[in-house]
Structure formats: C-alpha cells, structure tokens
Amino acid sequence: MSNSSFHLYQLQKVDLRLDHLNQRLEKIALLLNNNPRLVKAQNQVDLTLSIIHGKEDELAKLEQTAAAKKIKIDQSEAALYNGKIINPKELKDLQAEINSLKRAVGTVEDEQLTLMSQLEEIHLTLLQDQKSYDSVLAESESDNQQLFGEKSELDKEKEKLITERQAASGQIQAEVMNIYEKLRMSKNHIAVSAIEDQSCATCGSEITASDIQKARSSTSLSFCPSCGRIIYAG
Ligand SMILES: [Zn+2]
Structure with missing residues (x-):
C-alpha cells in the first residue's frame, strides 16, 4: 500500500461530510418531534378555553342563585295572597321581603348579563386563537414536508458516502486506520492536515522540507511536530 496519507485525506473528506450530515439529520429529527410555535398556539387555545370554563361556572352559580330567590319569591307571594296571613304588620313585612328579593334577583340578572357579554367576547378570542393554531399547524406541515424532503436527500447521500468510506478504508492498513480513528477522536475530527506554504494547514506550525519530503514519498506516516x-x- 502506497502513500497512506493520500487515502487518509480522502477518507477524512468523506468522514467530515458524514459528520455534517449526521448533525443535520439529528437536528431534523428534533424539529420534526418538537415545534415550539405549535405548542405555544395550543397553549393559547387551552388558556382561553379555561377562562371560558371559569366564566361558565360563574354563570351557572348565578343562575342557581337567581332560581333559588325566584322560588322564595313565588312562595312568599303565595303566602301574601292565600288569605291565611291577616296581620297587617306581617303582610307589610312579607311584602318588604318580596321587594328585597326582587331587587336581589335584579342584581344577579345584571351580573349574568355582564358575564354573558364577556363570554361572547372571549368566544371571539377563542375563534382567533383556533385560527392562529390552524395556520401554525398548516405552516408546520408544509415545513415538515420540506424537512422530510431534505431528510430523504441526506439519507441518500449518507448511504453513498458510507459506500465510499468502505472503499477508501479498504485502501488503508488496519493499524493506520487505528491511528486515524484515535486522532479523529482526540483532534476535533481532523486527523489529517494538509500542508499549505510549508506549514500545517490546521495549526499553522512550520513543517520542515525533509518532513514534507517524507510525507510525500514514504509508505509510513509523518506527523505535524506541533499538533x-x-x-x-x-
Ligand atoms: Zn499541525
């Protein structure tokens, strides 16, 4: 096997592209599983719904209160007119009680009307919230289509690169591959450095002419003295 560094350099190009693809594929998987805008839109719908439910509960309580007071009014009016009570003081007190109950019912009914108009407004807000949710959902589905398209392109390229990697690594001795893999792990994924202007292109350190010559011709590996x-x- 001749000039391992050439094959290693080719292999590294494939590996760096694979690193990039894998990072992007991970990001796509995250994006597909979690859309913060959609979660936010859903939370807004839920919040408005909970306000509506609270107001509806209040309204139901007011209706019960009004109904109870109306029953009391009916009973008192029946007592007022059935002729059993003849004492004028008692009749007067009963009439006063009925009047007071009717005023109380009036107050409760005013509160009911206020609540109902508030509910009408909140229902309009809910419609808006649901519209927003639907549009974010539609947007997210079209984004996802793009993401799925991108993912399938990346998957295809990845498959091709893995085949290329097998071919490239087949050109390289096992112990050399070992050195390469270890350097890749310890040197931030860059195990092989080209030479530019008699220097290591990665760390910038100068490489002697004899080392360059050795790297060019030799069947063994040469290493940057600095990195x-x-x-x-x-
Ligand atoms: Zn270096």
Whole structure:
C-alpha cells in the first residue's frame, strides 16, 4: 500500500461530510418531534378555553342563585295572597321581603348579563386563537414536508458516502486506520492536515522540507511536530 496519507485525506473528506450530515439529520429529527410555535398556539387555545370554563361556572352559580330567590319569591307571594296571613304588620313585612328579593334577583340578572357579554367576547378570542393554531399547524406541515424532503436527500447521500468510506478504508492498513480513528477522536475530527506554504494547514506550525519530503514519498506516516496530526503533502 502506497502513500497512506493520500487515502487518509480522502477518507477524512468523506468522514467530515458524514459528520455534517449526521448533525443535520439529528437536528431534523428534533424539529420534526418538537415545534415550539405549535405548542405555544395550543397553549393559547387551552388558556382561553379555561377562562371560558371559569366564566361558565360563574354563570351557572348565578343562575342557581337567581332560581333559588325566584322560588322564595313565588312562595312568599303565595303566602301574601292565600288569605291565611291577616296581620297587617306581617303582610307589610312579607311584602318588604318580596321587594328585597326582587331587587336581589335584579342584581344577579345584571351580573349574568355582564358575564354573558364577556363570554361572547372571549368566544371571539377563542375563534382567533383556533385560527392562529390552524395556520401554525398548516405552516408546520408544509415545513415538515420540506424537512422530510431534505431528510430523504441526506439519507441518500449518507448511504453513498458510507459506500465510499468502505472503499477508501479498504485502501488503508488496519493499524493506520487505528491511528486515524484515535486522532479523529482526540483532534476535533481532523486527523489529517494538509500542508499549505510549508506549514500545517490546521495549526499553522512550520513543517520542515525533509518532513514534507517524507510525507510525500514514504509508505509510513509523518506527523505535524506541533499538533500531532498526520501530514498530507499532496
Ligand atoms: Zn499541525
């Protein structure tokens, strides 16, 4: 096997592209599983619904209160007119009680009307909230279509790259592959560095002419004296 650094350099190009693809595929998976705008729109609908339910409960209580007072009014009016009470003081007190109950019912009915008009407004808010939710949902579905399209392109490219990687690594001795993999892990995914202007393109350190010569011709590997990466002399 000749000039391992050439094959390693080609392999690294494939690996860096694969790293990039995998990162993007992870991001796409996250985006597909979690759309913060949709969650927010749903929360807004839920919030408005809970306000509506609270107001409806209040309204139901007011209706019960009014109904109870009306029953009391009916009973008192029946007592007032059935002729059993003849004492004028008692009749006067009973009439006063009926009047007071009727005023109380009037107050409760006013509160009911206020609540009902509030409910009408909140129902309009709910319609708006639901419209917003629907539009975010539609948007998210079309975004997702794009994401699914992108994902399928990336998956195809990834498959191709994995085949390329197998072919490239087949050109490289096992112990050299070992060194490459270890460097990739410890050197931020860059195991092989090209030479630019007699320097390591990654760390900038100068490479001697004899090291460059060695890297170019030799069947063994040369390393940058500063960062320790494998030198590829081109
Ligand atoms: Zn270096």
